[in-house]
Amino acid sequence: xxxxxxxxxxxxxxxxxxxxxxxxxxxxxxxxxxxxxxxxxxxxxxxxxxxxxxxxxxxxxxxxxxxxxxxxxxxxxxxxxxxxxxxxxxxxxxxxxxxxxxxxxxxxxxxxxxxxxxxxxxxxxxxxxxxxxxxxxxxxxxxxxxxxxxxxxxxxxxxxxxxxxxxxxxxxxxxxxxxxxxxxxxxxxxxxxxxxxxxxxxxxxxxxxxxxxxxxxxxxxxxxxxxxxxxxxxxxxxxxxxxxxxxxxxxxxxxxxxxxxxxxxxxxxxxxxxxxxxxxxxxxxxxxxxxxxxxxxxxxxxxxxxxxxxxxxxxxxxxxxxxxxxxxxxxxxxxxxxxxxxxxxxxxxxxxxxxxxxxxxxxxxxxxxxxxxxxxxxxxxxxxxxxxxxxxxxxxxxxxxxxxxxxxxxxxxxxxxxxxxxxxxxxxxxxxxxxxxxxxxxxxxxxxxxxxxxxxxxxxxxxxxxxxxxxxxxxxxxxxxxxxxxxxxxxxxxxxxxxxxxxxxxxxxxxxxxxxxxxxxxxxxxxxxxxxxxxxxxxxxxxxxxxxxxxxxxxxxxxxxxxxxxxxxxxxxxxxxxxxxxxxxxxxxxxxxxxxxxxxxxxxxxxxxxxxxxxxxxxxxxxxxxxxxxxxxxxxxxxxxxxxxxxxxxxxxxxxxxxxxxxxxxxxxxxxxxxxxxxxxxxxxxxxxxxxxxxxxxxxxxxxxxxxxxxxxxxxxxxxxxxxxxxxxxxxxxxxxxxxxxxxxxxxxxxxxxxxxxxxxxxxxxxxxxxxxxxxxxxxxxxxx
Numbered sequence: 106x107x108x109x110x111x112x113x114x115x116x117x118x119x120x121x122x123x124x125x126x127x128x129x130x131x132x133x134x135x136x137x138x139x140x141x142x143x144x145x146x147x148x149x150x151x152x153x154x155x156x157x158x159x160x161x162x163x164x165x166x167x168x169x170x171x172x173x174x175x176x177x178x179x180x181x182x183x184x185x186x187x188x189x190x191x192x193x194x195x196x197x198x199x200x201x202x203x204x205x206x207x208x209x210x211x212x213x214x215x216x217x218x219x220x221x222x223x224x225x226x227x228x229x230x231x232x233x234x235x236x237x238x239x240x241x242x243x244x245x246x247x248x249x250x251x252x253x254x255x256x257x258x259x260x261x262x263x264x265x266x267x268x269x270x271x272x273x274x275x276x277x278x279x280x281x282x283x284x285x286x287x288x289x290x291x292x293x294x295x296x297x298x299x300x301x302x303x304x305x306x307x308x309x310x311x312x313x314x315x316x317x318x319x320x321x322x323x324x325x326x327x328x329x330x331x332x333x334x335x336x337x338x339x340x341x342x343x344x345x346x347x348x349x350x351x352x353x354x355x356x357x358x359x360x361x362x363x364x365x366x367x368x369x370x371x372x373x374x375x376x377x378x379x380x381x382x383x384x385x386x387x388x389x390x391x392x393x394x395x396x397x398x399x400x401x402x403x404x405x406x407x408x409x410x411x412x413x414x415x416x417x418x419x420x421x422x423x424x425x426x427x428x429x430x431x432x433x434x435x436x437x438x439x440x441x442x443x444x445x446x447x448x449x450x451x452x453x454x455x456x457x458x459x460x461x462x463x464x465x466x467x468x469x470x471x472x473x474x475x476x477x478x479x480x481x482x483x484x485x486x487x488x489x490x491x492x493x494x495x496x497x498x499x500x501x502x503x504x505x506x507x508x509x510x511x512x513x514x515x516x517x518x519x520x521x522x523x524x525x526x527x528x529x530x531x532x533x534x535x536x537x538x539x540x541x542x543x544x545x546x547x548x549x550x551x552x553x554x555x556x557x558x559x560x561x562x563x564x565x566x567x568x569x570x571x572x573x574x575x576x577x578x579x580x581x582x583x584x585x586x587x588x589x590x591x592x593x594x595x596x597x598x599x600x601x602x603x604x605x606x607x608x609x610x611x612x613x614x615x616x617x618x619x620x621x622x623x624x625x626x627x628x629x630x631x632x633x634x635x636x637x638x639x640x641x642x643x644x645x646x647x648x649x650x651x652x653x654x655x656x657x658x659x660x661x662x663x664x665x666x667x668x669x670x671x672x673x674x675x676x677x678x679x680x681x682x683x684x685x686x687x688x689x690x691x692x693x694x695x696x697x698x699x700x701x702x703x704x705x706x707x708x709x710x711x712x713x714x715x716x717x718x719x720x721x722x723x724x725x726x727x728x729x730x731x732x733x734x735x736x737x738x739x740x741x742x743x744x745x746x747x748x749x750x751x752x753x754x755x756x757x758x759x760x761x762x763x764x765x766x767x768x769x770x771x772x773x774x775x776x777x778x779x780x781x782x783x784x785x786x787x788x789x790x791x792x793x794x795x796x797x798x799x800x801x802x803x804x805x806x807x808x809x810x811x812x813x814x815x816x817x818x819x820x821x822x823x824x825x826x827x828x829x830x831x832x833x834x835x836x837x838x839x840x841x842x843x844x845x846x847x848x849x850x851x852x853x854x855x856x857x858x859x860x861x862x863x864x865x866x867x868x869x870x871x872x873x874x875x876x877x878x879x880x881x882x883x884x885x886x887x888x889x890x
Contacts (some may be wrong), residue, residue, distance in 0.1 A: 187203070189208045222245050233253065253285055255271070255290075286314050294322050312350070314350050318395050337384060344389065358425050383412075387412060395421050399423065412441075435460065440464075444471070463485065473504065503530045517559055522564055523564075529571065549592050560598060565602045571592075575612045614645035618656045629665070679707065685715065687716050779842060783839035788835045793809070810840045
């Protein structure tokens with residue numbers, strides 16, 4: 106403001122210009138909000154020439170009546186030092202730029218302050234930061250931060266205009282400025298990617314920021330085949346220090362009828378339909394983004410085993426298949442490189458969509474945690490790469506994978522092993538009956554076909570504290586029986602140093618835990634299988650009953666401990682067959698122990714089928730007690746003893762006459778009489794059908810009258826018995842069944858022999874008689890044959 110005593114005729118024009126320049130600097134310092142307020146007259150008047158007046162009048166105002174007779178300052182040139190309200194088109198047409206003026210652009214979405222830079226004669230017009238007039242003047246936008254709106258560069262976000270070229274140019278302009286954040290205000294930004302020809306390259310140090318789901322990147326109708334929306338191709342320059350946050354991606358598959366995703370195409374490979382793709386990266390994050398609907402082979406892919414530092418966090422994905430081959434391969438997040446994380450993301454696919462993978466983590470040093478998927482066939486693929494070396498160092502923890510088919514899968518890569526993996530605390534439900542795939546896996550090695558070059562091993566794997574529930578299946582279907590399990594490793598390679606502990610596996614129609622393979626290839630070494638709870642495993646009607654086991658080990662097993670597991674069959678009629686199967690037909694077993702497992706069923710128990718080389722605590726159960734002599738007719742019918750059992754007599758009171766302390770059972774058998782039970786069976790079969798199983802128990806010995814075939818019962822399911830050895834001949838007509846008694850020898854007689862008379866003076870004949878009586882007494886107590 107002019108001092109009241111100051112003479113207008115003495116004002117220094119240079120001082121006036123200096124004051125105008127400082128105003129421009131002030132605007133730059135107060136930021137966009139303050140500048141907008143200034144531009145709209147909240148602080149200063151706008152310089153706009155009016156009819157009959159000049160810009161100077163607009164700046165200084167018309168002279169008030171009290172000042173109209175005062176001397177006026179020299180009238181400056183047009184616009185000199187003024188704040189000018191204008192448009193981009195007007196600036197580009199400006200022929201008399203003023204270095205001391207501020208120009209406020211009012212184009213919607215592109216509002217902002219510019220100034221003329223007379224020292225610049227080279228900068229290109231990028232619409233956002235620099236405007237170039239027809240006369241070559243460069244007008245520079247005044248910005249107060251490193252956050253720049255994509256609308257400054259001409260993006261409309263109106264759901265109709267194709268903004269792809271503008272977004273591409275905006276990213277390049279921010280990159281050329283040294284980096285910053287490109288902001289997408291709420292709106293729908295249409296993009297038109299095409300094959301390898303049209304995409305939006307990401308640039309180092311340029312971040313993309315939206316306002317959440319209201320900032321939408323949408324593929325235009327009938328865009329056709331395309332490689333990617335944002336990103337690059339293989340072997341492109343390194344992109345580093347980029348964050349993409351708060352954007353929604355709509356790939357619009359329902360309205361793209363001119364594309365076709367198919368791995369078997371040979372005309373072009375650029376049909377993958379990625380949203381974000383990088384193949385040479387460092388420190389790249391995708392956060393708080395929504396991908397709905399997503400349809401490509403991968404939605405977010407960062408793929409280079411030599412790259413590092415990728416992060417996908419708090420994003421959501423909904424898969425809707427694009428036009429293409431039925432069931433084409435797809436994964437939402439595919440990360441390959443060192444030191445990457447996928448956390449707190451959400452994945453959904455409707456039951457009619459074939460969404461294969463939610464997450465893939467390759468190479469290692471990675472953490473996958475806190476994610477939730479529903480409807481994806483696989484929650485996480487874990488795979489080694491050529492740079493995984495001696496330790497991948499991968500942790501998959503505290504995720505929830507619902508309605509999956511192969512929830513967590515581990516892969517080697519060619520000859521490269523997968524080592525150092527921890528899988529813990531995950532909650533999994535397998536929709537095996539709904540999805541009807543030929544394989545089902547809770548957690549374990551990918552069981553399907555791989556080329557013979559995939560020879561890598563599985564080592565140092567911990568699987569603990571997971572909960573896995575399957576759907577029950579009681580009807581046989583097209584199922585690859587040997588490639589289905591709750592937790593397992595069935596590839597034809599070595600498996601070493603594996604802990605499977607404290608997991609809950611319920612209703613697995615297949616083995617709950619399965620390690621080894623049908624060809625007996627590889628060594629399964631140092632396995633620790635403990636304290637798991639397994640309920641109703643292997644109830645599926647397998648064609649090969651070897652798979653009807655809660656725990657199944659095969660191949661060359663060296664060093665294994667199976668202990669403390671609870672294996673339960675809750676069906677009224679038992680449906681499982683084996684509790685634990687380590688059978689000689691399946692492999693060899695060295696330094697293997699099976700101890701302290703709790704095995705139960707409502708009817709008849711499950712078959713504990715152990716190779717003779719397996720160390721077990723069953724021997725401890727061979728020491729039993731009875732309160733009746735084995736010869737006692739009051740001994741309960743059905744009492745069974747097995748070969749090698751020591752039976753100690755612990756009856757109350759003391760006998761005056763000698764009686765055995767115990768018995769050693771030589772051949773197993775069952776005491777008592779069995780009445781009214783008949784059986785049929787087939788030669789070479791383990792199954793025997795009886796008319797009434799109510800009096801029978803697992804472990805009892807029975808004899809089928811036809812052929813005098815004696816067998817031990819190992820499992821009862823309804824009226825079907827499983828016996829320890831196949832029948833030696835057919836029994837087609839019901840034949841009587843009896844208990845088969847054991848053979849045994851008493852030992853350790855207690856009590857006293859009756860007194861014998863003094864033989865002094867006896868004849869030889871009398872002495873001989875007394876000796877014979879003594880020998881018979883010794884025979885009676887088992888001391889002499």
